[in-house]
Amino acid sequence: MATIDSINRSSLNVFSNNYGADNSAGKQQIDFLAMLMVQLKNQNPDKPMDNQQFAAQLATFSQLEQLTDIRKLMEDQADIFALMAMSMENTSLPAMIGKYASAASDTLDIDGINSSEIGYKVNMAGVSGKAMIYDSSGKVIRTIDLAGSQVAAGNHTIEWDGKDNNGDKMLPGKYQVVVETTENDGSNTKLETHTVGKIEAIRYKNTGTVVVINGIEVPLGAINDVRESPFS
Numbered sequence: 001m002a003t004i005d006s007i008n009r010s011s012l013n014v015f016s017n018n019y020g021a022d023n024s025a026g027k028q029q030i031d032f033l034a035m036l037m038v039q040l041k042n043q044n045p046d047k048p049m050d051n052q053q054f055a056a057q058l059a060t061f062s063q064l065e066q067l068t069d070i071r072k073l074m075e076d077q078a079d080i081f082a083l084m085a086m087s088m089e090n091t092s093l094p095a096m097i098g099k100y101a102s103a104a105s106d107t108l109d110i111d112g113i114n115s116s117e118i119g120y121k122v123n124m125a126g127v128s129g130k131a132m133i134y135d136s137s138g139k140v141i142r143t144i145d146l147a148g149s150q151v152a153a154g155n156h157t158i159e160w161d162g163k164d165n166n167g168d169k170m171l172p173g174k175y176q177v178v179v180e181t182t183e184n185d186g187s188n189t190k191l192e193t194h195t196v197g198k199i200e201a202i203r204y205k206n207t208g209t210v211v212v213i214n215g216i217e218v219p220l221g222a223i224n225d226v227r228e229s230p231f232s
Contacts, residue, residue: 093202093209093220101213102225105195108133109215110162112172116214118179119157119194119231126151126181126189131158134176141170151181157196157231174216194224196231 108116120131129146141164150156158179162170179191197214210217225231 096199096211096226097202099199100197100227100230101199101211101223102194102196102231103211103213103218104192104222104224105213105216105218106176106178106193107195107216108160108175108177110160110170110172110175111215112162112169115159115161117157117159117196118177119155119196120179120191121155121194122151122153122181122191124181124183124189125153126183129179129181129191131160131177131179133160134178135170136173136175141165141175146179146181198230199226 102119105118108118110116118131122129129151131144131146132140133142133144135141142160143165144158144160146158150158160177164170177193179193180188181191182188195213195216195218199211199213200215201212203210203212203217209220211220211223212218
């Protein structure tokens with residue numbers, strides 16, 4: 001009996017070290033082995049476990065171990081492929097600096113001197129529209145009316161000169177913009193907006209790689225178009 005207890009503790013320690021108690025597959029193996037040892041320890045001496053039954057249980061355990069090894073190998077390969085893809089991506093990204101890009105964003109950056117441009121996409125033509133620019137407190141400081149070709153289906157850009165509705169220059173900083181169209185029935189549709197401009201820098205952060213366009217950091221995954229020349 002003491003020998004079985006010793007085997008039980010030793011085997012569980014080996015599997016715990018190899019697979020870790022936090023690993024679900026490793027935990028399944030530890031549980032299976034523990035149950036098998038308990039079964040052996042508590043079997044009736046006059047009617048020991050049937051050899052075929054015991055062999056079947058060992059075969060099941062062996063299959064579980066093999067599946068665990070295969071799973072671990074596949075996870076390791078996935079990590080390697082992800083690392084390779086990231087390395088290739090980081091190597092090629094600097095070549096994007098100086099090119100022109102469009103990326104999903106609702107932010108305008110004003111330096112107090114130059115105008116700022118933002119794009120928007122109209123899926124279904126409206127009869128009118130407007131772009132509302134908000135400051136950091138959530139107050140609308142400028143409304144730009146849109147009409148005619150500006151609300152036709154397709155991609156468009158609008159330019160903000162950095163002034164509020166009174167014609168006063170706003171302080172440098174970042175502002176939020178919301179663009180919407182009005183349909184024939186009077187309903188309003190909020191449109192997708194995107195920043196457009198030259199890629200100024202690539203920055204690698206803990207949260208992921210970002211691209212700087214018009215002074216605005218946008219996630220790499222938000223970029224939907226890259227060109228050699230400015231957007232018309």
